[in-house]
Amino acid sequence: MEGLMLEILEDQGYEQAAHLYDLFDRKQNVPFFCHYAGQVNTVLDVGAGTGRVAFPMAEAGTHVVCIEPSPGMRTQLESKLAKRPELSELVTIVPDAAATFKLARTYPLAILSGSFDHFLNMQERLASLYNIAQHLQPGGLLVFDVFLGLMQSSPLSPAGYVQYEGREYRRMVGSQALDNGQIQVTLLFEVYEEGRLIQSIEQQSWTSTVTYEEIHRILVETGFKVKGEFADYEFTPYYPEAALLVVEAICEK
Numbered sequence: 001m002e003g004l005m006l007e008i009l010e011d012q013g014y015e016q017a018a019h020l021y022d023l024f025d026r027k028q029n030v031p032f033f034c035h036y037a038g039q040v041n042t043v044l045d046v047g048a049g050t051g052r053v054a055f056p057m058a059e060a061g062t063h064v065v066c067i068e069p070s071p072g073m074r075t076q077l078e079s080k081l082a083k084r085p086e087l088s089e090l091v092t093i094v095p096d097a098a099a100t101f102k103l104a105r106t107y108p109l110a111i112l113s114g115s116f117d118h119f120l121n122m123q124e125r126l127a128s129l130y131n132i133a134q135h136l137q138p139g140g141l142l143v144f145d146v147f148l149g150l151m152q153s154s155p156l157s158p159a160g161y162v163q164y165e166g167r168e169y170r171r172m173v174g175s176q177a178l179d180n181g182q183i184q185v186t187l188l189f190e191v192y193e194e195g196r197l198i199q200s201i202e203q204q205s206w207t208s209t210v211t212y213e214e215i216h217r218i219l220v221e222t223g224f225k226v227k228g229e230f231a232d233y234e235f236t237p238y239y240p241e242a243a244l245l246v247v248e249a250i251c252e253k
């Protein structure tokens, strides 16, 4: 894609609290993505984060190439990998973003778990899926989830409480719809020891909403054909008004 100008923010939303990501993430989508990874020998995990999905895929014997732009998330991924030497041959980390990574081979499968929502405008969505298509084999599969629900401004409210190694972690989440169509999400983490607040971390993150019709247009423009569409990670067929869209698309080159 020529003339690509993407705005890269220094902190795209994960640098302050990457070490707390796994504590709070309870998304039940690991078996879903492992279902696809189990059918291939290598998978591109685009926006792999801390490796929440990448590690189970590697544990099942699939090579995983983790594309991850956030230094904070990569640090978590690297330190988890350092503790799992038996997986070192199976997990590769590439510090880059979906629209810009360049690898010298193609793959049978690419997944995006929770990362498509971070493509902040149509240009970035098109550039990202176009670049992923360049890295897929003909007939290769792209599987990704995207939030289609209405994102409205909402005040900071409690969104999680975890006890871990003698400390209590509380999370609050609020969001603000911006004029440019993006959503600015504020995450506030509080860490308590023996009932006393010892640390407070604020993290800003940005996402953007997209419509079902736009997703289809992007897929056609970047050379994909939709094979399946689900409303959850249990393979329930997608239905209009579902807030989650999970797409299975074939690379048609």
Ligand SMILES: C[S@@+](CC[C@H](N)C(=O)[O-])C[C@H]1O[C@@H](n2cnc3c(N)ncnc32)[C@H](O)[C@@H]1O
Binding pocket: 012, 014, 025, 046, 047, 048, 049, 050, 051, 052, 053, 067, 068, 069, 070, 073, 096, 097, 098, 099, 112, 113, 114, 115, 118, 119
């Ligand atoms: C919600 S987290 C999901 C992490 C992991 N896939 C999971 O399911 O736990 C979103 C991830 O996407 C990454 N990300 C954000 N913008 C990205 C981009 N343009 N290209 C690739 N990854 C991106 C973030 O750094 C973050 O690690």
